[in-house]
Every structure is written in structure tokens, then in C-alpha cells.
Amino acid sequence: MLMFQRSNLDPLEKETKMLKKKLISALVGVAATIGATTAANAFTLNEYNGPVTMLISGVDQGTLYSASCSSAASCDAAVLQAAAGAVGSEDSWGIFKIQSINALVNGSAGAALWTAGTGGEYLVGTYGGLVDQAAEVQSSTINGITQTTVGTGGFLNLYLTNSLAGYAAAVAAGASSRSGTTVTGVDGVGTTFLTANFSGTAVASFDGDSSTSVYSYNSKAGSANGFLDITGGAYADLFRKNTILDMSLQNLVDVGFASQNLQGANAPSNWTVGYSGNVNTNVIPEPGSMALAGLGLVGLAALRRRKQQA
Numbered sequence: 001m002l003m004f005q006r007s008n009l010d011p012l013e014k015e016t017k018m019l020k021k022k023l024i025s026a027l028v029g030v031a032a033t034i035g036a037t038t039a040a041n042a043f044t045l046n047e048y049n050g051p052v053t054m055l056i057s058g059v060d061q062g063t064l065y066s067a068s069c070s071s072a073a074s075c076d077a078a079v080l081q082a083a084a085g086a087v088g089s090e091d092s093w094g095i096f097k098i099q100s101i102n103a104l105v106n107g108s109a110g111a112a113l114w115t116a117g118t119g120g121e122y123l124v125g126t127y128g129g130l131v132d133q134a135a136e137v138q139s140s141t142i143n144g145i146t147q148t149t150v151g152t153g154g155f156l157n158l159y160l161t162n163s164l165a166g167y168a169a170a171v172a173a174g175a176s177s178r179s180g181t182t183v184t185g186v187d188g189v190g191t192t193f194l195t196a197n198f199s200g201t202a203v204a205s206f207d208g209d210s211s212t213s214v215y216s217y218n219s220k221a222g223s224a225n226g227f228l229d230i231t232g233g234a235y236a237d238l239f240r241k242n243t244i245l246d247m248s249l250q251n252l253v254d255v256g257f258a259s260q261n262l263q264g265a266n267a268p269s270n271w272t273v274g275y276s277g278n279v280n281t282n283v284i285p286e287p288g289s290m291a292l293a294g295l296g297l298v299g300l301a302a303l304r305r306r307k308q309q310a
Contacts, residue, residue: 058096085175093128144218161190174270220264
């Protein structure tokens, strides 16, 4: 009796199996790449998609004025106390850390998506280059002297690191921690998470002034607001761009910070103020996982078309 063994598959079945093998191989390759990246940078917001608020705290070196002024030059001439460690015409700089990143729900912090120390990781940063373009100094028998400023320029650098030791040392050192615009123990420590420039309009009547602050000489308390645009960093693609309206109601920016609680009376020594507050922005799912899901959908669609054609 003759025995015949089937050695050739139906052409459509053979093509389908080959496509499946290629798809699986590609998915494994993408997954391996994502896995390697995740191992090096474990930071994740667990596929969250939407608005977030970052709860921050930090310290700042700021300039105080003896009289009102209406330009950078006239403000320089009215300085009562210059910001220690400032470079050139700079009027404010500081360092900060992010305590948590939360979903933003109806204007308030919701569920925590990431908390400092998760996976042994921390987010710390520096900012500077803020130049006051105008200051209004008012005296009141009730509130004492209050200073309101608006400024232009400015940069921000945020780092993902595995220790807060450098940050703590910089807080303790004050202005002496800074060389040029670099803060020892914070700048360049770990992975550059984000870089940004101050942008947009923080006060409607001062178009292009991207930051503003109010400070009481008596209570040493106040607030600050401003806007930024993301310019780079390893995690820049995690954040949705141009979704926040600035105070001009005409410009869209990437990041807004508001109602920073300035507390000079409780600031560490060698700093003008300590502060806490919120930074708001929008995020999208991690690009790697989106690519993986997209590749899978493309493959499935191709298989479905072939079956329908058969």
C-alpha cells in the first residue's frame, strides 16, 4: 500500500502562517526593545491618558525691590535685595522636587499615578533665567509692603534620579550650590526627564511675560504663576503638547503652574522662600506601548483582509 504524506500547504494557508510568524517575531522584537528601555528607565504612569497635576515643593532665590519699576533696566536700579547666586540680569532661580503625579479631576488632585520613591526613583529639578520686566511695590498700614512682579525668559530642567541626597545637599548649601546656572547635586544627576522654557502670558495685560509673583515683605508669603513649553528630555513624548490656554486666552502652551504657596518665614536658611504647589499638564500613554499595540492591530487587520479575500 502506498502512503502519501502531505508536504505542501494550501497557498493561502501558507501565506497566513508566514504572516503570523512575522507578526509574532516583530511583536517580540518591539517588546524586547520596550522591556530594555523599561529596565533602564522604570518610570511609568501606567498607560494613563489625560490631564495630570504634579505636586511639587522647593526653594527659591528671588529679588526684592525698594520701589516700583516698569522695565528690566529700571528694576535693576530699584533692587533692594538681589537674588543670591543670580547670573547676569536674572531675578529668580531655584530648585524643586516632585512629590507625586496625580490625575487632575475637576481642578483638583485625584488618584496618584506616581509617587516619589516608587521603584527607587525621584524627580528633581532646577529653573532660572527669569528676568523681571516690571514690579509694583505697594505699602499698606494693614498688609505692610507687597511686591508684585512680572517676568520674561527662563528655563527649567527636570531629572529622574535614584537619590535625593544631592537635592538635600543643595538645599542646605543655598546659593553656594550654584556655579553659573548649574546646581551641584541636582543638574545632570540621573536621566534628563524634561527640559522646558517659560513661555506664554501669565498676566493678560503683560503680553509675553510668562511668569508672575506676589510677595509680602511682612508675612514673607505669597504666590506665583506661569507657563512653560517642553523642549526636550527622555520623556518629552509622554506629554501632550499645546493643550493649556494661557492668560491671554489666545496662546496654547504645554505646562501651567499656579497658586504656588510661597512661605519665606519657613524657608530653609540661605533661601528667599520655600514653596509648594501644583504644576498642570496633559499626558498620553507611553509611546512604546502604543507602538506595540498599533503593530498588533495592523497585523490583525492584514490577516482579516486575506481571509475576506479568500
